[in-house]
Amino acid sequence: MKIAVLPGDGIGTEIVAEAVKVLKVLDLPLDMETALVGGAAYEAKGHPLPEDTLKLAKAADAILFGAVGDWKFDKLERQFRPEQAILGLRKHLGLFANFRPAICYEQLTHASSLKPELVAGLDILILRELTGDIYFGQPRGRRTATDGHFPGAEEAFDTMRYSRPEIERIAHVAFQAARKRNKHVTSVDKANVLETFQLWKDVVTEVGKEYPDVTLDHMYVDNAAMQLVKQPKFFDVVVTGNMFGDILSDEAAMLTGSIGMLPSASLNAGNQGLYEPSHGSAPDIAGKGVANPLATILSSAMMLRYSLNQPEAADRIEAAVKAVLASGLRTADIWSEGTTKVGTRAMGDAVVAAI
Amino acid sequence: MKIAVLPGDGIGTEIVAEAVKVLKVLDLPLDMETALVGGAAYEAKGHPLPEDTLKLAKAADAILFGAVGDWKFDKLERQFRPEQAILGLRKHLGLFANFRPAICYEQLTHASSLKPELVAGLDILILRELTGDIYFGQPRGRRTATDGHFPGAEEAFDTMRYSRPEIERIAHVAFQAARKRNKHVTSVDKANVLETFQLWKDVVTEVGKEYPDVTLDHMYVDNAAMQLVKQPKFFDVVVTGNMFGDILSDEAAMLTGSIGMLPSASLNAGNQGLYEPSHGSAPDIAGKGVANPLATILSSAMMLRYSLNQPEAADRIEAAVKAVLASGLRTADIWSEGTTKVGTRAMGDAVVAAI
Ligand SMILES: CC(C)[C@H](C(=O)O)[C@@H](O)C(=O)O
Numbered sequence: 001m002k003i004a005v006l007p008g009d010g011i012g013t014e015i016v017a018e019a020v021k022v023l024k025v026l027d028l029p030l031d032m033e034t035a036l037v038g039g040a041a042y043e044a045k046g047h048p049l050p051e052d053t054l055k056l057a058k059a060a061d062a063i064l065f066g067a068v069g070d071w072k073f074d075k076l077e078r079q080f081r082p083e084q085a086i087l088g089l090r091k092h093l094g095l096f097a098n099f100r101p102a103i104c105y106e107q108l109t110h111a112s113s114l115k116p117e118l119v120a121g122l123d124i125l126i127l128r129e130l131t132g133d134i135y136f137g138q139p140r141g142r143r144t145a146t147d148g149h150f151p152g153a154e155e156a157f158d159t160m161r162y163s164r165p166e167i168e169r170i171a172h173v174a175f176q177a178a179r180k181r182n183k184h185v186t187s188v189d190k191a192n193v194l195e196t197f198q199l200w201k202d203v204v205t206e207v208g209k210e211y212p213d214v215t216l217d218h219m220y221v222d223n224a225a226m227q228l229v230k231q232p233k234f235f236d237v238v239v240t241g242n243m244f245g246d247i248l249s250d251e252a253a254m255l256t257g258s259i260g261m262l263p264s265a266s267l268n269a270g271n272q273g274l275y276e277p278s279h280g281s282a283p284d285i286a287g288k289g290v291a292n293p294l295a296t297i298l299s300s301a302m303m304l305r306y307s308l309n310q311p312e313a314a315d316r317i318e319a320a321v322k323a324v325l326a327s328g329l330r331t332a333d334i335w336s337e338g339t340t341k342v343g344t345r346a347m348g349d350a351v352v353a354a355i
Numbered sequence: 356m357k358i359a360v361l362p363g364d365g366i367g368t369e370i371v372a373e374a375v376k377v378l379k380v381l382d383l384p385l386d387m388e389t390a391l392v393g394g395a396a397y398e399a400k401g402h403p404l405p406e407d408t409l410k411l412a413k414a415a416d417a418i419l420f421g422a423v424g425d426w427k428f429d430k431l432e433r434q435f436r437p438e439q440a441i442l443g444l445r446k447h448l449g450l451f452a453n454f455r456p457a458i459c460y461e462q463l464t465h466a467s468s469l470k471p472e473l474v475a476g477l478d479i480l481i482l483r484e485l486t487g488d489i490y491f492g493q494p495r496g497r498r499t500a501t502d503g504h505f506p507g508a509e510e511a512f513d514t515m516r517y518s519r520p521e522i523e524r525i526a527h528v529a530f531q532a533a534r535k536r537n538k539h540v541t542s543v544d545k546a547n548v549l550e551t552f553q554l555w556k557d558v559v560t561e562v563g564k565e566y567p568d569v570t571l572d573h574m575y576v577d578n579a580a581m582q583l584v585k586q587p588k589f590f591d592v593v594v595t596g597n598m599f600g601d602i603l604s605d606e607a608a609m610l611t612g613s614i615g616m617l618p619s620a621s622l623n624a625g626n627q628g629l630y631e632p633s634h635g636s637a638p639d640i641a642g643k644g645v646a647n648p649l650a651t652i653l654s655s656a657m658m659l660r661y662s663l664n665q666p667e668a669a670d671r672i673e674a675a676v677k678a679v680l681a682s683g684l685r686t687a688d689i690w691s692e693g694t695t696k697v698g699t700r701a702m703g704d705a706v707v708a709a710i
């Protein structure tokens with residue numbers, strides 16, 4: 001089983017090192033190869049997603065990804081910015097199904113901005129379509145406006161689009177995921193304004209007929225942003241497009257109060273996947289040994305389950321993380337009075353010991 | 356001073372009636388004329404925004420709007436659905452600046468999903484551009500895909516766009532509003548992915564140079580959705596596009612826990628404006644006399660201040676609403692143990708009495 005290890009920037013190297021350590025004690029035939037990505041790759045090779053990194057990723061069964069980005073790259077031309085690496089990997093590998101669980105761990109409920117009764121036991125799966133929508137739609141660019149409010153003025157534009165089969169395949173993933181959970185799918189759209197999301201709603205409704213055992217409801221994106229705050233436990237599986245999913249998955253993650261715990265998976269039609277923490281590269285704490293490696297460690301568990309077909313190994317990692325939390329160890333981001341503060345490495349070591 | 360009164364659907368008629376009652380006791384030369392809009396207009400005249408309603412609105416100094424929409428219109432062709440009325444009014448009157456305050460009233464802090472210390476005293480102004488972006492961009496529609504993942508498949512598409520002058524004018528509104536508040540503007544974009552929002556960021560930055568006394572920062576929309584939950588009091592004025600503003604203004608409103616209290620204003624370049632509550636038509640409680648009229652009453656205060664240049668009258672209404680809250684009267688949506696539950700009319704009467 002071939003794994004491309006792409007630590008990236010900021011805290012990426014530190015947290016990925018811990019996940020690799022955990023994977024190694026599982027005694028599985030894992031062939032892990034590391035490559036540069038993001039700002040680190042740009043600095044060394046002039047491109048955030050160099051040819052050999054892309055080649056390695058394509059040839060792997062799964063990619064373990066850290067994080068990319070740093071303020072120092074903000075002034076670069078867009079094509080050279082770190083985040084182009086992640087967009088490029090999604091596109092070139094066809095990683096259309098992004099699983100973003102928002103889980104509130106029992107011991108961390110107090111860390112949420114929300115009142116405990118609203119988030120205790122929260123377990124939502126946001127399923128974000130990841131290769132379509134306004135992220136990749138053509139044409140896009142700058143031009144002189146020929147109509148609208150200010151004809152003759154400079155304008156910038158992008159194209160939102162979804163085709164029927166793109167919507168169908170993500171809808172099937174949503175309904176199948178719901179079958180293994182609480183059999184409830186909420187499809188989020190803006191069909192009252194956008195042509196793209198009228199088609200989205202129509203197609204999800206059609207696909208839903210093949211899953212009569214799953215309850216389907218539709219919600220406008222503005223309402224979804226509200227209901228996540230008002231009654232997050234209403235949701236089970238939320239399926240939506242790339243742009244709305246970007247916003248709602250982060251909102252949902254933050255509701256839990258412990259985004260440093262949340263893994264993610266991005267899969268293609270062949271179950272090849274990219275696994276990364278839900279949080280970013282946090283350049284402000286990079287190199288200090290204080291970052292929380294658990295989201296990355298839990299991402300490696302998702303990798304074992306979804307791409308490498310090793311559910312028992314995945315279970316072992318997840319059980320170990322729970323045991324470590326129960327033992328009271330906490331990195332700074334989730335620390336609270338009465339628990340023991342530890343650094344990145346000590347947290348990784350504790351998970352290894354618990355396995 | 357001419358006011359077009361458009362109650363609309365659902366609870367719209369009940370709540371607008373209370374606002375009209377309040378306006379009448381102010382003893383101002385207000386010429387109020389009522390017309391049909393939304394589903395009510397569709398049923399009576401075959402169109403959600405009939406010619407004579409639009410004419411009345413155009414000729415008025417301000418529009419007092421209730422709410423539109425009901426499930427029974429969900430199956431209509433898009434052009435006949437109630438929400439087309441509000442989109443049409445925005446477009447035909449050029450109402451590009453949407454003011455959406457998110458205020459947490461002292462007595463209602465407990466109603467928020469968030470912990471009280473995070474929202475006590477919250478006072479954010481979300482400024483949403485309202486006549487551009489993907490809401491109105493052309494072309495849009497359905498077609499056969501010629502490229503992308505599934506060439507040959509049916510696809511739907513929309514166009515996101517902003518021109519430089521459109522961004523300039525909303526940016527000026529944001530900076531000027533911030534000058535009267537805490538002198539802090541957060542511009543929300545997705546410049547790392549969208550051409551439209553790279554221009555947005557560039558132009559807001561340029562305009563910001565004319566307001567050296569105002570602090571400007573930039574935030575990606577996904578991060579903004581998170582920070583609103585994590586530390587809402589970080590924000591003062593948030594300025595963003597039509598689509599992101601739709602989502603974030605509702606999220607921010609819900610954070611306060613009392614969306615039934617939140618007014619809104621949508622202004623054009625001549626300060627003509629449309630004033631409506633932030634909440635919707637709530638068909639489930641329509642006709643029961645239990646809806647909260649305060650958001651609409653407070654919208655009429657905004658109308659007096661922004662479009663009719665009657666700041667003292669606006670102050671009187673706002674002070675009366677505060678007094679009524681302090682006296683312990685509450686409609687069902689904001690009721691809690693120890694306060695007195697009243698209906699829509701009794702609440703309007705109480706505001707009148709307090710004036
Ligand atoms: C870095 C950025 C391009 C990316 C996105 O918008 O998809 C990020 O926000 C994410 O959610 O993975």
Ligand SMILES: CC(C)[C@H](C(=O)O)[C@@H](O)C(=O)O
Pocket residue numbers: 192193222438441442601
């Ligand atoms: C009804 C709908 C078209 C509208 C919008 O999306 O603008 C509403 O959500 C709003 O925010 O006023």
